[in-house]
Amino acid sequence: MRFVFTLLLFFSLFHVQLLAQTSGCYINYVSPADGSKITSLTTATLVWQNIPGTTSYDVFVGTDGAYGVTATVPPGTNGYTSYTLTNLHASTTYKWYPVAKNAAGGYVQSCYPTGAYFTTADSPVPPACTYYVEPQNGAILTSQTTALLRWAPAASTTSYDIYL
Numbered sequence: 001m002r003f004v005f006t007l008l009l010f011f012s013l014f015h016v017q018l019l020a021q022t023s024g025c026y027i028n029y030v031s032p033a034d035g036s037k038i039t040s041l042t043t044a045t046l047v048w049q050n051i052p053g054t055t056s057y058d059v060f061v062g063t064d065g066a067y068g069v070t071a072t073v074p075p076g077t078n079g080y081t082s083y084t085l086t087n088l089h090a091s092t093t094y095k096w097y098p099v100a101k102n103a104a105g106g107y108v109q110s111c112y113p114t115g116a117y118f119t120t121a122d123s124p125v126p127p128a129c130t131y132y133v134e135p136q137n138g139a140i141l142t143s144q145t146t147a148l149l150r151w152a153p154a155a156s157t158t159s160y161d162i163y164l
Contacts, residue, residue, distance in 0.1 A: 027051075027098060030080060032118040041090040041121050046098075047082045050075045053108050054100040059083050060115070061096045067115075072101075090123040 028049035032038050046059065054075050061070040075081050081098065088094065097115040100108035134150040141147055149162065 027113040027116075029116040032116075034116040035118070037119045037121065039121050040088075041123065042088045043084060043086050044088060044094070044118060044120070045082055045084045046096055047080055048098055050079055050081055051100040051108055053102055055103045056101045057081060057083075057098040058101060059096065059098050061085060061094055063092060063094055067095065073098075088120050090120050093117055093119045 030047040030049060032044060032046070038044055056072050056074055058069045059071045059073060060067045062068060070085065071083055073081060073083050083098075085094075085096075095115040095117050097113045099113070102108050133152055134148065135141060151160075
């Protein structure tokens with residue numbers, strides 16, 4: 001009997017702790033992982049777990065301490081909500097957080113949650129430059145209809161665009 005009472009007391013305390021975490025400003029960020037570097041240069045899909053009683057979310061996104069409402073989105077139907085950001089900049093750290101709103105338009109939470117961070121992928125390194133070999137710059141061609149163009153190949157290059 002004493003074991004059952006102790007076990008019930010433990011689960012009751014555990015339940016109270018869970019309730020405390022899910023009320024207030026707790027947000028379960030799913031993706032991208034906080035502090036992660038994503039593989040995209042310009043887009044990111046933000047995913048978080050729904051908060052009970054929410055009819056919409058204001059999604060705040062920013063860099064360098066400047067944040068603003070990027071969008072207002074309805075909660076997802078599968079227990080999670082997502083929003084895709086576009087037109088991001090490469091190698092940039094973004095902070096984001098959703099704020100839950102109720103049917104009256106007020107905030108479900110009493111404060112703003114701690115934001116999550118992610119960094120977009122680095123810009124790819126452009127391929128090495130090539131240089132022309134033939135004809136020499138300023139050369140006078142002997143044919144009016146054809147010209148042979150030759151250049152030194154660049155490492156790791158699979159194709160070339162030629163502009164005249």
